[in-house]
Amino acid sequence: MHLTIDGRVVEAVPGQTVLEAARAAGIYIPALCYHPKTGKAGRCRACVVEVEGLRGLKESCALLVKDGMVVRTDTPKVLQTRRMIVELLLSEGHHNCISCQSNADCELQEMAYHLGIERPSYLVESLPTPKDMSSGGIVRDSDKCIQCGRCVVACQHGVVNQVLSFAYRGSHAQVVCDDDQPMGESTCVQCGECVQVCPVGALVLKQPLENKIRPHETTATKVTCPYCGVGCQIDLHTKDNRYAFAMAHEGQWDRQPNKGMLCVKGRFGLDYIDSPDRLRSPLVRKKGKLEKASWDEALDVVAKGLKAIQEKHGPDAVGFFTSAKVSNEENYALQRFGRALIGTNNIDHCARL
Ligand code: SF4
Ligand code: SF4
Ligand code: SF4
Ligand code: FES
Incomplete structure (x- = not known):
């Protein structure tokens, strides 16, 4: 049609x-x-x-x-109505785009820009409400909440964690966690789905806020989450080639495997990428002490060790454990190595544990 x-x-x-x-x-x-x-x-x-x-x-x-x-x-009528809505929303709460974490990544700001609104025409005096910083990964700023309700639906019906809801009445209405607990003391599991759908800066991730990185400064790269076999699609945001934060891939709202959602590990667990503690080269034990080695040297040590065990105790003295954190192809290659080259069926996988 x-x-x-x-x-x-x-x-x-x-x-x-x-x-x-x-x-x-x-x-x-x-x-x-x-x-x-x-x-x-x-x-x-x-x-x-x-x-x-x-x-x-x-x-x-x-x-x-x-x-x-x-x-x-x-039409003039449409634009006038939208203008009134945006002006009222901007007048309520405390919208200071200059210092807002969502500056240039905010649907209310974008709407104001399209309508040519530079500042709201109304002045609503109110004292600022302290931000809720109690959660490990999320900051809530109720002064920027426009009560759209997206986070409530996402938490109640999307991820079905049933933490967020609207409470109180009239001008006192607001989104609360459980029976109005700080987020960090509530039953929130920190999946971050509410942050993902919030159109403004009322719910933001702590990691980029603390590192003073705003979303529009980052580059998003689509990656597969390394934590489990579901294989969720993630937009990994980086700045200057360093980790900034992770969001569910935005082109996948209605597609498997994760339909634009993530768990706490996928959302907050990827900052290890830049950890100075991360192993960046193999380590080989020499005289009881682990020392850095090249891949050739390390693989020689493994090959000699496996061969020696196989010759002395037989192939079934060797076992292979693979991982859900690598690809199917890598898992296939390792079981082939175990069965065809070493001669054992002692093969298992962490997804079974
Ligand atoms: S939430 Fe949007 S409109 Fe409000 S201060 Fe932040 S960027 Fe500006
Ligand atoms: S982080 Fe997840 S569980 Fe917590 S309030 Fe947001 S949507 Fe609900
Ligand atoms: S999604 Fe954001 S703006 Fe909308 S109700 Fe929730 S906290 Fe408020
Ligand atoms: S009423 Fe249509 S987007 Fe809010």
Whole structure:
């Protein structure tokens, strides 16, 4: 089916929303509470559009496409409504983009930029709330929360950890952990899924914040998590060729193996990459002391040792343990080595332990 958005004929499939069809065609419609992973929420109205034949503005994140639909995303009424929403959101809380960890990586800031808002027109006086630094890996800044609810849906229904929820009423409403505990004292397992979906700087990772690295300064490289056999796809963010932080790969919201989610190890456990304690060359024991050696030297020692055991005690005196942290091909090669060259079936794998 086809619809017309801002005068452009756009292809769409039944079941798609106007927002999805517009984004697929490269047309910018802002969305603060909608996220592909958490779905529509209808909370923010940032995504409103005008549709020919329909009264009032419609939320494009919830409006299903119809063949022949004519949509406008940039009429004065649409832009005025969006401007009001952004100005109110910026006026509440304490949005100081200059010092914010999410500067240049913030959907509210991006929306303000597109609308040409330099500063909010309203002044809402309030005292700043201290940041929640109690968690090992995540910083919560409720002054920057726009109450979009993405983190709540992600925690409740995405990773099903059921830590985050909305509490209190009216202007006191806020996102809390459990029954309003500091995050570090709550049942949070630090998967970081809430950070992944937060559109602003209300939930950020501690690692880059402490190292004064902001997301837009980094380069993302897609890698496979080395921790277990699931093989989650990770965007490894580096700056100056050094580790900065890890996020689930963003092109995989609806795809296996991890559907854009990570566990605590994949999210926070990769900083060992730059550890000075990391072994960077083989070590060979000489006169009881481990000393650095070349790969040739180390492999010679292993080959001689294996051969000596095989000759003296037979092939079944040797066993091979492989790992879920290497590829299937490497595991295959090692079991072939054990069976065909050494002559033993003593082969096992850490995934069975
Ligand atoms: S959350 Fe976004 S809008 Fe708010 S201070 Fe940070 S960058 Fe600016
Ligand atoms: S880190 Fe994971 S478990 Fe903790 S609040 Fe966020 S989504 Fe929930
Ligand atoms: S913490 Fe972030 S994701 Fe959660 S409601 Fe606030 S702005 Fe939205
Ligand atoms: S993105 Fe559509 S209502 Fe928030």
